[in-house]
Amino acid sequence: MPLDKILHFGVGFLLYVIMYGIYYFANIPVFIMGVPVELIVLINVVVIGIVKEFADKEVKHSGFNYFDMLSTITGGIAGLFATMFFMIFVNI
Secondary structure, three states, X not given: OOHHHHHHHHHHHHHHHHHHHHXXXXXXXXXXXXXXXXXXXXXXXXXXXXXXXXXXXXXXXOOOOXXXXXXXXXXXXXXXXXXXXXXXXXXX
């Protein structure tokens, strides 16, 4: 696996964990307008991944790389599972 994809995965993971941590430690309610915070944070990671690829296309002229976007989103999903696993065992 290329280093670039691993970096995208790591950034997606860190984005999710940091954003979820902000919601958690700021005592923001679990649901915002009926939507779980976990879903809101994951949508933010997806949007950031898509915007980053559009920026690469327009600024760096390197093209829109779907695999980079997918790696970032996969990292965000891994962050979701990691935080849920952590929350289950912290609250026991």
